Amino acid sequence: MTTLCNTPSEPKDGKKLLKKQLTRIAKTPPVNIEFQDLEYSVREGGFKRDQKNILKSISGKFSAGELTAILGPSGSGKTTLLNILAGYVTSGVTGTISVNGRPRNLKQFNKISAYIMQDDLLPQLMTVEELMMVATKLKLGDKITIENKKATINEILSVLGLDVCRNVRTEALSGGQRKRLSVALELVNNPPVIFLDEPTSGLDTVCIKQSIDIFEVLTAQGRTVICTIHQPPASIFQRFDQTYFLANGICVYNGSTPDIVPHLSSIGIVCPVTYTPAEYIIELVHDNDKYANDLSSTVQNGKLNKRTMNISRLISVPQFEKDMCEEILEKSNFNFPTSFWSQFYILYSRMLLQLSRNRTGMGLQLFSHCVAGGLLGSLFFGIGNNAEMAVENFFFCLSVLMFFIFTYLMTPALTYPSEIKILKREYFNRWYSLKPYYLAVTFQNMPLLLTLGILIILVTYGLSFQPVEASRFFYFAFAGLLLAVATEGLGLAVGSIFNVGNGTVVASSVAAPLIILCVYGMGYGSTIEPHMKIIMGISYVRFAVVAGMTAIFENRGPFDCFNEIYCYYKDPNQTLKDLGMLNASYGWNMLGLVKLIRNYGFDFFKRQQQGQKDDWS
Numbered sequence: 001m002t003t004l005c006n007t008p009s010e011p012k013d014g015k016k017l018l019k020k021q022l023t024r025i026a027k028t029p030p031v032n033i034e035f036q037d038l039e040y041s042v043r044e045g046g047f048k049r050d051q052k053n054i055l056k057s058i059s060g061k062f063s064a065g066e067l068t069a070i071l072g073p074s075g076s077g078k079t080t081l082l083n084i085l086a087g088y089v090t091s092g093v094t095g096t097i098s099v100n101g102r103p104r105n106l107k108q109f110n111k112i113s114a115y116i117m118q119d120d121l122l123p124q125l126m127t128v129e130e131l132m133m134v135a136t137k138l139k140l141g142d143k144i145t146i147e148n149k150k151a152t153i154n155e156i157l158s159v160l161g162l163d164v165c166r167n168v169r170t171e172a173l174s175g176g177q178r179k180r181l182s183v184a185l186e187l188v189n190n191p192p193v194i195f196l197d198e199p200t201s202g203l204d205t206v207c208i209k210q211s212i213d214i215f216e217v218l219t220a221q222g223r224t225v226i227c228t229i230h231q232p233p234a235s236i237f238q239r240f241d242q243t244y245f246l247a248n249g250i251c252v253y254n255g256s257t258p259d260i261v262p263h264l265s266s267i268g269i270v271c272p273v274t275y276t277p278a279e280y281i282i283e284l285v286h287d288n289d290k291y292a293n294d295l296s297s298t299v300q301n302g303k304l305n306k307r308t309m310n311i312s313r314l315i316s317v318p319q320f321e322k323d324m325c326e327e328i329l330e331k332s333n334f335n336f337p338t339s340f341w342s343q344f345y346i347l348y349s350r351m352l353l354q355l356s357r358n359r360t361g362m363g364l365q366l367f368s369h370c371v372a373g374g375l376l377g378s379l380f381f382g383i384g385n386n387a388e389m390a391v392e393n394f395f396f397c398l399s400v401l402m403f404f405i406f407t408y409l410m411t412p413a414l415t416y417p418s419e420i421k422i423l424k425r426e427y428f429n430r431w432y433s434l435k436p437y438y439l440a441v442t443f444q445n446m447p448l449l450l451t452l453g454i455l456i457i458l459v460t461y462g463l464s465f466q467p468v469e470a471s472r473f474f475y476f477a478f479a480g481l482l483l484a485v486a487t488e489g490l491g492l493a494v495g496s497i498f499n500v501g502n503g504t505v506v507a508s509s510v511a512a513p514l515i516i517l518c519v520y521g522m523g524y525g526s527t528i529e530p531h532m533k534i535i536m537g538i539s540y541v542r543f544a545v546v547a548g549m550t551a552i553f554e555n556r557g558p559f560d561c562f563n564e565i566y567c568y569y570k571d572p573n574q575t576l577k578d579l580g581m582l583n584a585s586y587g588w589n590m591l592g593l594v595k596l597i598r599n600y601g602f603d604f605f606k607r608q609q610q611g612q613k614d615d616w617s
């Protein structure tokens with residue numbers, strides 16, 4: 001069966017027999033989405049002075065029980081329309097969007113809809129079943145028993161044809177399996193509305209057919225399934241109940257798929273027999289505003305729906321009377337099904353599992369710490385009690401802390417940008433709130449950071465012959481580890497805001513002034529200008545260096561002098577004085593460091609929230 005322009009399409013009567021059903025998650029209220037005079041514009045160009053209209057006063061309605069395709073040439077605004085309907089983009093949008101006849105309440109709507117984005121980014125190093133279990137635990141909450149959760153997972157995996165790869169890790173899945181897994185993860189809490197951006201891109205025809213089979217199953221159970229799609233093959237195109245065509249931000253067709261050819265004929269456009277209607281419309285309107293405008297006026301830019309038959313797959317929804325549907329939607333409050341600590345526990349366990357499986361990453365970190373430890377230990381070997389090496393002793397302290405800065409600033413700045421996409425998808429689809437995620441991400445690297453941090457401090461402290469006093473070692477190690485934690489927070493902040501390329505530049509540009517400010521006044525510490533002291537307070541590295549130096553130098557006996565006639569740095573306080581660190585308080589500097597950790601972490605957290613708000617509230 002094909003849907004070339006001269007062949008009739010397969011009728012949609014809602015009675016098509018489905019091979020597999022989702023019985024455990026089948027109940028869902030019908031949700032109809034209507035939009036009127038939707039406009040979206042962005043500012044672009046130098047100084048963002050030019051206004052670009054991406055969607056131009058389009059209207060339309062997508063109903064429950066209908067599989068809808070949004071089609072159009074590249075750049076016509078398909079993804080933009082989906083982003084707006086899903087609530088992912090809200091700023092710069094005008095017009096009305098209503099859900100079941102009422103203005104869309106975005107918080108409620110987010111709760112009842114799922115948005116599967118084009119980048120099917122999935123957490124690495126986890127199997128299909130493990131990911132499904134995480135999604136089920138987060139989305140179904142503690143009230144559902146583990147047996148029920150497992151049964152739900154089994155059913156979804158079976159219907160989506162993923163049971164054969166349930167123990168396969170995500171990086172080994174094929175493109176089609178990854179896309180289906182993205183759908184499976186969102187299905188566990190049975191969203192009545194599913195948006196899919198290009199769910200078939202990069203798949204072969206067999207995989208596309210499998211995906212459409214699944215969408216048909218979901219639609220027939222009362223869901224509203226809307227997906228953007230590039231030129232679909234004939235056999236796929238005819239399986240969509242409704243098509244919404246865009247060209248350059250306007251709607252050129254809105255109606256049932258089988259009605260396209262008669263509609264074109266009625267306005268004098270004869271679709272060649274070798275084309276599918278989708279291909280032909282795209283070719284007609286591509287770079288041809290006249291055709292696009294003419295076609296758009298025939299459907300009043302989406303206000304008119306061209307359909308001559310009932311295309312809904314729903315025969316009736318006996319279990320959901322109208323009032324009941326509204327009640328279900330009303331009750332969709334903003335609460336998460338799991339508590340704060342459950343979310344933290346589930347997310348933290350997932351992060352630890354991923355970390356523990358990243359053997360290469362752990363091996364590299366261990367290697368870099370061992371190499372750096374050996375290098376620093378041999379460079380500063382035996383200087384710890386030598387008065388002539390007092391300045392080198394300061395460099396020793398500085399070098400160990402610099403190692404922490406570069407290691408823990410660059411690693412998250414480079415690795416976090418890909419994580420942030422997973423966070424955006426999961427948070428947008430209401431898997432969890434940001435606070436437990438932030439807490440989990442802050443603590444995720446802690447076990448490794450503490451182990452490797454103590455290792456390098458132990459090696460360098462020992463090889464440089466620093467005082468063998470447990471308290472001094474503890475204070476020095478504590479300053480170094482706290483600096484590493486603060487720096488990792490800063491690295492996360494950079495990684496969450498910038499992509500890898502920009503993040504690298506920003507991270508090194510941030511580190512440079514912090515280090516310059518930290519060593520300012522070296523050698524003339526007692527004469528540092530008051531305003532510079534204030535500016536130096538910005539550098540949290542300075543707090544750690546002062547705390548580290550105080551830990552090693554304060555309240556200790558004189559250094560060994562090999563030249564008895566002139567031994568300037570015999571008194572440890574002389575070094576501290578020349579560095580401007582005499583009488584500095586270890587406690588206050590550590591407190592300053594803790595405060596900055598809190599601020600950097602908080603900024604990161606705020607940035608996440610702000611970013612999400614910009615996008616959809």
Ligand SMILES: Nc1ncnc2c1ncn2[C@@H]1O[C@H](COP(=O)(O)OP(=O)(O)OP(=O)(O)O)[C@@H](O)[C@H]1O
Nearest residue numbers: 042044052054072073074075076077078079080081
């Ligand atoms: N934030 C933005 N700033 C500037 N231009 C934008 C922005 N968002 C979208 N656009 C532009 O709007 C147009 C429509 O983009 P959109 O991604 O919706 O197209 P599309 O139909 O999904 O394309 P494709 O099929 O190639 O994915 C494009 O020209 C795009 O460059």
